[in-house]
Amino acid sequence: MAEPVFLAIDWGTTNRRIYAIDAHGTLVASERDDRGVTSVAPGDFPAEVAAIRARFGDLPVLIAGMAGSVRGWVELPYLACPANLTALANALHWVEPRTAIVPGLSFVEDGYGDVMRGEEVQLLGSVAAGLAPPDALICQPGTHCKWARMVGGSVAAFHTAMTGELFALLRRHSLLADFLTAEVVEGPAFHAGIAASADATLLTALFGARASVLLDLRPREDAASYVSGLLIGSDVSEQALVPGQPVHLLADPALGPLYAAAIGAYGGRPVAIDSQAGFIAGITALWRMIDAR
Amino acid sequence: MAEPVFLAIDWGTTNRRIYAIDAHGTLVASERDDRGVTSVAPGDFPAEVAAIRARFGDLPVLIAGMAGSVRGWVELPYLACPANLTALANALHWVEPRTAIVPGLSFVEDGYGDVMRGEEVQLLGSVAAGLAPPDALICQPGTHCKWARMVGGSVAAFHTAMTGELFALLRRHSLLADFLTAEVVEGPAFHAGIAASADATLLTALFGARASVLLDLRPREDAASYVSGLLIGSDVSEQALVPGQPVHLLADPALGPLYAAAIGAYGGRPVAIDSQAGFIAGITALWRMIDAR
Numbered sequence: 001m002a003e004p005v006f007l008a009i010d011w012g013t014t015n016r017r018i019y020a021i022d023a024h025g026t027l028v029a030s031e032r033d034d035r036g037v038t039s040v041a042p043g044d045f046p047a048e049v050a051a052i053r054a055r056f057g058d059l060p061v062l063i064a065g066m067a068g069s070v071r072g073w074v075e076l077p078y079l080a081c082p083a084n085l086t087a088l089a090n091a092l093h094w095v096e097p098r099t100a101i102v103p104g105l106s107f108v109e110d111g112y113g114d115v116m117r118g119e120e121v122q123l124l125g126s127v128a129a130g131l132a133p134p135d136a137l138i139c140q141p142g143t144h145c146k147w148a149r150m151v152g153g154s155v156a157a158f159h160t161a162m163t164g165e166l167f168a169l170l171r172r173h174s175l176l177a178d179f180l181t182a183e184v185v186e187g188p189a190f191h192a193g194i195a196a197s198a199d200a201t202l203l204t205a206l207f208g209a210r211a212s213v214l215l216d217l218r219p220r221e222d223a224a225s226y227v228s229g230l231l232i233g234s235d236v237s238e239q240a241l242v243p244g245q246p247v248h249l250l251a252d253p254a255l256g257p258l259y260a261a262a263i264g265a266y267g268g269r270p271v272a273i274d275s276q277a278g279f280i281a282g283i284t285a286l287w288r289m290i291d292a293r
Numbered sequence: 294m295a296e297p298v299f300l301a302i303d304w305g306t307t308n309r310r311i312y313a314i315d316a317h318g319t320l321v322a323s324e325r326d327d328r329g330v331t332s333v334a335p336g337d338f339p340a341e342v343a344a345i346r347a348r349f350g351d352l353p354v355l356i357a358g359m360a361g362s363v364r365g366w367v368e369l370p371y372l373a374c375p376a377n378l379t380a381l382a383n384a385l386h387w388v389e390p391r392t393a394i395v396p397g398l399s400f401v402e403d404g405y406g407d408v409m410r411g412e413e414v415q416l417l418g419s420v421a422a423g424l425a426p427p428d429a430l431i432c433q434p435g436t437h438c439k440w441a442r443m444v445g446g447s448v449a450a451f452h453t454a455m456t457g458e459l460f461a462l463l464r465r466h467s468l469l470a471d472f473l474t475a476e477v478v479e480g481p482a483f484h485a486g487i488a489a490s491a492d493a494t495l496l497t498a499l500f501g502a503r504a505s506v507l508l509d510l511r512p513r514e515d516a517a518s519y520v521s522g523l524l525i526g527s528d529v530s531e532q533a534l535v536p537g538q539p540v541h542l543l544a545d546p547a548l549g550p551l552y553a554a555a556i557g558a559y560g561g562r563p564v565a566i567d568s569q570a571g572f573i574a575g576i577t578a579l580w581r582m583i584d585a586r
Contacts (some may be wrong), residue, residue, distance in 0.1 A: 210451070
């Protein structure tokens, strides 16, 4: 097995993924844990990285994600779109001689602002690895679903939808909470939710999801799938897809089929791509740029 | 001062209003407290009403609202729309010889269901008192905003939007919470939120409210008003108002001006009506019908 030449950390809010990568950009070892930035005390980041080096090798470390946020190691300014891998490499912030943090991206248009931290590596890496073409619409579902327009291999524009967070809020804290305990499945109730999203009456349809159960119009165990379809359908409808438009999907196995169904219902053509492969390709491209200097 | 002839209770989830009303339908005394149905143990409702009679007079009692829900005194079936005051009087449920609960209403159309408990008395009373015409669109803002179509003095149809609850969820539990601490005012930020609601991209605009503060595009203290404008604007836009359409508003002094502004922005003509007068007129009409029997 090849020796790793650098380590990459995708440091999220609640979770963290560590990758040891060889000179060919091949994954040698990886680990996932729950040491996200909110569980690391300010000032403890150097010790965390030293511990990672002790386990995976005394190598250069590239960090993407929330380590560059106000809750992280050091708050980095966002790099403005359009941005490509070269711009990202030039904006790396060295917190130690052999440890750098990748900045997030910002997008501003007509007074509307948006931000991301971490997703940019997956996006640019997916194009670099040929998983998505240089001009593409890429969707990254999650707590905050990102929709990025790639132009000539750069992130030209992006929008974030609060879809996943809103579903979690409704499930945990709302009047609907008792109705949303079932697992979400891509079945008839989910598709009924997508269909309802086309009416653009989200605030009304959410209340109706509960009322329809009270009135025996819909089984209680269908409500979670219906509401998920309503939210994911609304999210996709906000993107105003052109018929037949390919949408490259960087999604986990749970959300991928749900977004693919909604994208299809709105006339788009979902194309699944492997998000870990995208991240590794992107972070390796960044490492090669700095290693060559 | 005239003597009261009956007592009315508007028994909500968290609050309760008690009214002593004379033979002319004039308010003699009233009281508001926080003994909503969720703070009354099952089985304690008779004692609560006995205590109210001890304070206000040994009179017939008519109860509207959540006392007829699964968390209340007894769960009553919903009365189906269209429904007028006569239908409501015929469907009163007597829990004691001189104590009746008004049932709530349900509305079903094309597989969509909706329910209300308590608002029906204000709606029908507003028309009975001449505060709104027999054919009208009436809006009752709140945690769950009701939009009722009155036809010939009956509640013909209604829809409920989760507007107020969603704002409270975002303010208390979401990633936006830290950004929404300021008071909502009907100023430029609120109107910017209404304008953004016209793009029908609510899920995206919600995330943008936070990102725009992070990117210094909008002052942090404006975010609450902007998000309120976005939600109330979305709520009004879902009603598809016809230009110049009067909308009768049964609102408290906090929400009234906000909804009036959004209704105006969407081409409607807001007409404020007094919600307490509507309730008293409705409950008095019901009392007269049963008293005449």
